[in-house]
Amino acid sequence: MNEFQRRQVKNRIIVVILVGMLCVYLFPIYWMFSTATKTKLDAFSLPPKWVWRPQIENFRNVFYVGAGGALGRVKGIEVKPKPSAFLRQLGNSIIVSFVSTLLATFLGALSGYVFSRMRVRGKDDLLFVILSSRMLPPVVIAIPLVMMYRALGLFDTLFGLIIMYTVFNLAFAVWMMRSFVDDIPIEYEEAALVDGYSRFQAFFKFIFPEMRVGMVATAIFSLIMTWNEFTFSLLLTGERARTAVPSIAHSLGTAGVNWGHIAAGSFLMVLPVVVFTFLLGGNLIRGFTFGAIKE
Amino acid sequence: MVGIRNTWANRVSERGMLYLFLLPTFVLLLFLVIFPLIWSLYLSFCQYSANAANPPIFVGIRNFSFIFQQKEIWDRFAVTGKFVAMAVVVEFFLGFFIAMLLNREFYGKGVLTTLFILPMMFSPAVIGKFFRFMMDTNWGIINYILGKLFGIPKIAWTTSYEYALPSIVVADVWIWTPFIVLLSLAGLSSVPKYLYEAADVDRASGWFKFRYITLPYVAPILLLAVLFRTMDAFRFFDLVYVITEGGPGYSTQIIPFYIYKLAFSYWHTGQSCALAYVLLIIIIALSNIYITYLNRLRRT
Numbered sequence: 001m002n003e004f005q006r007r008q009v010k011n012r013i014i015v016v017i018l019v020g021m022l023c024v025y026l027f028p029i030y031w032m033f034s035t036a037t038k039t040k041l042d043a044f045s046l047p048p049k050w051v052w053r054p055q056i057e058n059f060r061n062v063f064y065v066g067a068g069g070a071l072g073r074v075k076g077i078e079v080k081p082k083p084s085a086f087l088r089q090l091g092n093s094i095i096v097s098f099v100s101t102l103l104a105t106f107l108g109a110l111s112g113y114v115f116s117r118m119r120v121r122g123k124d125d126l127l128f129v130i131l132s133s134r135m136l137p138p139v140v141i142a143i144p145l146v147m148m149y150r151a152l153g154l155f156d157t158l159f160g161l162i163i164m165y166t167v168f169n170l171a172f173a174v175w176m177m178r179s180f181v182d183d184i185p186i187e188y189e190e191a192a193l194v195d196g197y198s199r200f201q202a203f204f205k206f207i208f209p210e211m212r213v214g215m216v217a218t219a220i221f222s223l224i225m226t227w228n229e230f231t232f233s234l235l236l237t238g239e240r241a242r243t244a245v246p247s248i249a250h251s252l253g254t255a256g257v258n259w260g261h262i263a264a265g266s267f268l269m270v271l272p273v274v275v276f277t278f279l280l281g282g283n284l285i286r287g288f289t290f291g292a293i294k295e
Numbered sequence: 296m297v298g299i300r301n302t303w304a305n306r307v308s309e310r311g312m313l314y315l316f317l318l319p320t321f322v323l324l325l326f327l328v329i330f331p332l333i334w335s336l337y338l339s340f341c342q343y344s345a346n347a348a349n350p351p352i353f354v355g356i357r358n359f360s361f362i363f364q365q366k367e368i369w370d371r372f373a374v375t376g377k378f379v380a381m382a383v384v385v386e387f388f389l390g391f392f393i394a395m396l397l398n399r400e401f402y403g404k405g406v407l408t409t410l411f412i413l414p415m416m417f418s419p420a421v422i423g424k425f426f427r428f429m430m431d432t433n434w435g436i437i438n439y440i441l442g443k444l445f446g447i448p449k450i451a452w453t454t455s456y457e458y459a460l461p462s463i464v465v466a467d468v469w470i471w472t473p474f475i476v477l478l479s480l481a482g483l484s485s486v487p488k489y490l491y492e493a494a495d496v497d498r499a500s501g502w503f504k505f506r507y508i509t510l511p512y513v514a515p516i517l518l519l520a521v522l523f524r525t526m527d528a529f530r531f532f533d534l535v536y537v538i539t540e541g542g543p544g545y546s547t548q549i550i551p552f553y554i555y556k557l558a559f560s561y562w563h564t565g566q567s568c569a570l571a572y573v574l575l576i577i578i579i580a581l582s583n584i585y586i587t588y589l590n591r592l593r594r595t
Contacts, residue, residue, distance in 0.1 A: 015401050021393070022410055028469065029413075031436060032425055044434050047443075107323075110316035118313055128586055130320070133328045135582040137530040139551050140571040143558045144331035144338065147345055167327045170320055179593075196299050200307035228418030230533045235559065249420045249537045259428050266421045277416045278409055285481045288474065289519070292589040293481050 029270065035263035043260050058264035062252065063087045086244065086252050086265060093243040096158060097226040100165035105219045107166070108173020109211055113203060115174065116181035117189070127175070131290065134171035138231035146235055156238040164232050169222040172290065176221070179291025180214025181207070217283040220276050227273065244269055332575075339568035346562045358569035367545070368553075368570070375549040378460060379528040382467040383521055389468065390475025391517070397476070398483040408480070415473040419466075423537040426466040427453055430538075459539045459547045466534050471524060478520040482513035519588050526581050529574060550574055 035043045037054040064081035114120060115127060145164070146155070154160030184207060192202035227245075234246040248265050251257045277284070285293050299305060307315070339358055341351035362368050397408055414422070429436050430452035441447040452462040490508045532552035535541060541548040541556065548556070554574065558567035 011399055011401055014396050014399065015407075018393075018396050018407060021396075022407065025469075026410065026413070028422070028425065028429060031429060035428070046434055046439050048436060048439070107319050111320045114313055114316045118309070120313065120317075124590075128583075130324065131586055132579060132582055133324055135526060135530070135578055135585075136328070137551050137554075137571075137574055137578060139532070139555050139558070140335070140575055141328060141331055143345075143554075143564065143567055143571060144335040145327070146559075148331060148334070163323065164327060167323045170323060174320065196305075198305045198307055199309050200312045201299065201302075201304045203312070204304075224416055228416075228421075230418065230420040230536075231531070234536075235555075245418050245420050248424055249533075251424075262424060262428070266425050269421050270417050273416050273418075274413060277413055281405070281409065284409075284412060285477055288477060289481075289592070290589060292593045293478075293516070 032263050032267050032270065035259060036267045038260070040258075040260055043263075058260040059268070062261050062264045062268075084252075086247055089242050089244045089247045090268070092158060092161075092241060093227060093245070096161050096165060096241075096243060097223050100162045100169060100226055101219050101222040103162070103166045104169035104173045104222050105177075105215050108170055108218060109177045109208070109215055111170075111174045112177025112179075113181050113207065113211075116178045117186070127178075130171045130174050133167065139235075142232060142235040149236055155236065156241045158241045161233060161236055161241055161243070164236060165226045165229065168229070168232070169226060172225070172287075173218050173222060175290040176218045176287065177211065177214055177291075179286065179294065180211055180218075183214075183294075184210050217280060217287065220280050221283075221287045224273055224276055227269070335568040335571060338565055339572050341565045343565040344562045345558075345564040351565065354565070358566050359573075362566065362570055362573065371545065371548050371550055371553045374460065374545075374547065375528060378464065378467075378547075378549055379525050381461070381464045382471070382528070383524050385464065385468045386472045386475050386524065387517070387521065390472045390520075391479050393472070394476045394479030394483060397480060408476075411476055412473045414470050415477075417470070418533075419470055419531065420533040420537050422470055423463075423466050423534040426462070426469070427538050430462055430465075453539050454543060456543055456546050459543060463534050463538050463547055466538060470534075471527075474524065475517070475520050478516045479513060482516035483509065485516075486512040515588065515592065519585065519592070522581060522585050522588070526578060526585065529578055529581075 034048075034052070036058050037056070038049065038052050039055065039057065042049045042052050060081075061084075063084055063086070065084045111130075115123060120126065149155040149160050154163075188206050188210065189199070189202050192206050193199065197205065229243075230245045230249065233243045234249070237243070237246075244265065248262060248269065252261055252265055280287070338351060340353060340355060342354045342357070343349075343351035393411060397404070397411070430438075432438060432449055432451045432454065435452070437452070438447075438449045442449065450458055452458050452465075486509060491504060494504045494508060529550060532549060532555060535547050535549055535552045536555075539547040541552055545553075550570070551574065554567050554571050557563050557570060
């Protein structure tokens, strides 16, 4: 074997090792899926059942109260399943994530453009303040915020949660969008200005459309982060506006812990994130370094 | 051209545009971050309980001196430090090892890398909750596998003094090792190939290449990763909340969790604000270093 072949073989072996490690590493996700699709009895049996017939009982029970065994007629009375609190909370998660993401991405694109292209007095300090707001421990800000929200009637409202998440994502969006605008050639604007467009027009007509790739990446990141957020939702909401994550943390509010339900709910939270992560692809590193490292 | 010039949009000056674009961002920051912070600074000098009818009473620095005199607070700082140290060390070596393995050309590299990255994209609270299920002493899958494969007797993961903090570390490692993988990969791919080729010509050893070529390129990014993870340990308490609820005793009460307890279980609002400010100063110091490093990376 020559040097090249030896490297090839070594590479193959390492890839096999990597796949093996991955299987061990992602075992908890497999286990989540298996717990969610097993019957209560099978979920707790040790040694575990490696072969089982998948069933959707748990998912149905997570969505509908009374959808379990009592579906149909009980003592001659028809039992209709009612939507559960978790279904509403999942809806809240979706609304809050999408609205705050849209707002943060749009406002972040505007500010990101300014910070990338225009001369701003004390730019570095302003950017530092913006990113610091992101670095703050949520609990620090939450203590006064809870009092403020109660006083203003924003406590336990979707609106209150949305504006908080908008701010939370905005810092990230500003830094991300600034790095994306940096990549757009300055000639775009110069040409437009020569044609008689104002800077404002040039931005919306030529630059803003060029920023769409960056905005999509920023939006996906914000979406995932809001979807996953725990502390603010825990502290700023009660019954009505609560999102899914703290609800799962509190065992979906059921008396006693039903792990089948929790696994089903958790799996529903995890699944969209998998899809969105694959959509992000090469932008992952950029997102986690606030645009500093580009692939 | 007339269409371009005779509209209001054409008359927006550059100054005007600057203010228009930055205003919403700063109004939101002012309203939801800066104002609350000023308020809590005031409260940190007051004796106050948010669920009592009494208004805040100004007491000077009493909250701060009280905090620093309490042994329990220092214990909680120690717990936080222990947690960061254990988690970061394991994540660091594991993550860097995986990144070294991933740093080569092969079919399906992108998919494999993304699959390794996945755990850090999930909600820690959700994942932590499920780890608690897997870590159950009697019917948890982790004890079962450890027993079957290695003959280890059942461990009381989340409920014993010795293992409560390690069980949070285990969940943390599962979630955040990908972060080190991601940053290490970025560092590794930034090393110019010709340096290795030159080293090969000189018949340099593998260790030499690692020490004098790889490490200098990767080190700044890894420092960033360690810094970020340290900050996270002072910021979030999701895992503690769902896995051990701070117990047994207060053996897993990291600082942010303790602040949460002070503020929303014991309702010592004044004290919690004071401790929050201490934490804030730590975080600002750390993030200052962090952002400086980010900016330096951005320029290169």
